[in-house]
Amino acid sequence: MDDMRHGCLVTMLLLFLSTVAATPHRHRLSETATDRYLTKQEQWFSQTLDHYSPYDHRKFQQRYYEFLDYFRIPDGPVFLVICGEYSCNGIRNDYIAVLAKKFGAAVVSLEHRYYGKSSPFKSLATKNLRYLSSKQALFDLAVFRQNYQDSLNAKLNRTKTENPWFVFGVSYPGALSAWFRLKFPHLTCGSLASSAVVLAVYNFTEFDQQIGESAGAECKAALQETTQLIEKKLATDGKALKASFNAADLEIDGDFMYFLADAGITAFQYGNPDILCKPLVEAKKDGEDLVDAYVKYVKENYGESTESYDQENLKNTSVSENSSDRLWWFQVCTEVAYFQVAPSNDSIRSSIVDTRYHLDLCKMSLERASFLMLVQLTYIMEAQKLLVPE
């Protein structure tokens, strides 16, 4: 019995760092039927707003879920599934559920502060976003974990007992999962960090380069030619071009080219290169219009609404199911960057999508407050360079 108090019986640290670039943001987990979830029953936790202030005692309501059907009472493990830059709508019935069943684990999942229904403020004005950071989120997880353990102990009529905890996350939550393990090693037995973006990268040119490698020479050349043709049309008849992609509302050319770049990479990031490469390479061979082929691909395969790419919408400070873009850009602009810019040589995406574009987006959509944070971000990047020599 006392064994549990002195840490975990099994210590595992699994870090699956994907070399294929992971893009957090925008491609949110798609909403599906209830049977894809173990539970969607909302629970609420009173969370500290600012973990770094000894004076500020404000709280906010943070959403979480619990699933106890597989739990081996009293000493089974607890799996903490970390949610990220999206509305967290339940505990999904995925491989973690399989593991939970196998190990007799309780599964709990905490929504990331600000996202979904866990917004501390009724307005997402930039000044209200000052408590939105991965650092605060890590403390949220720690506090939640402690409180949940206490309430579990109370339920089981015992004190000072610790179940073995294990944290899980994918993409940005994957990074949180790894960081949590590093920051609070006494609070977990281990962490699974899947496709974890653990390193903040300022000019993330490697992203585009990796897409080129994944595409292979023939498809890459077709993609590059397509981008050049699109850039030419953009300069001469941008309105008609945008309309042909159902993207007339993207008035800023950078937004439009980013949208087209994301549409393309989706095929590679989610393992269906053929749906893009086949028609493009064939069009090229048959002397057909590459832009038409790309239009067809985007319309048939890329369901994301153009709203996510429109800087005008990123300025919207109201809390809604669509706030995630603004919130994630705030984190991108202040903490992690991962600016997916075109490399100076041999890029697939348009060179319009450069560092300037990203910085303008940060300034435009987040107003004055973000400027200081950008400065701070630059310092973080410089410091990181010292830690991780190139």
Ligand SMILES: *[C@@H]1O[C@H](CO)[C@@H](O)[C@H](O)[C@H]1NC(C)=O
């Ligand atoms: C909890 O433990 C106390 C002390 O051993 C005992 O008196 C009480 O009945 C227990 N309650 C439950 C719900 O098991």
Ligand SMILES: *[C@@H]1O[C@H](CO)[C@@H](O)[C@H](O)[C@H]1NC(C)=O
């Ligand atoms: C990123 O790229 C821009 C433009 O090419 C350059 O001015 C800047 O120094 C780069 N920053 C870093 C941190 O690499």
Ligand SMILES: *[C@@H]1O[C@H](CO)[C@@H](O)[C@H](O)[C@H]1NC(C)=O
């Ligand atoms: C902001 O978003 C809310 C909720 O989605 C919407 O009702 C409102 O019309 C938007 N405001 C503007 C100015 O677009």
Ligand SMILES: *[C@@H]1O[C@H](CO)[C@@H](O)[C@H](O)[C@H]1NC(C)=O
């Ligand atoms: C969120 O965006 C979707 C897709 O663009 C739209 O259909 C929906 O009305 C928006 N919701 C709100 C509350 O604005």
Ligand SMILES: *[C@@H]1O[C@H](CO)[C@@H](O)[C@H](O)[C@H]1NC(C)=O
């Ligand atoms: C540009 O990219 C091509 C193809 O990958 C490569 O052969 C060439 O060396 C690169 N040039 C520079 C200046 O990096």
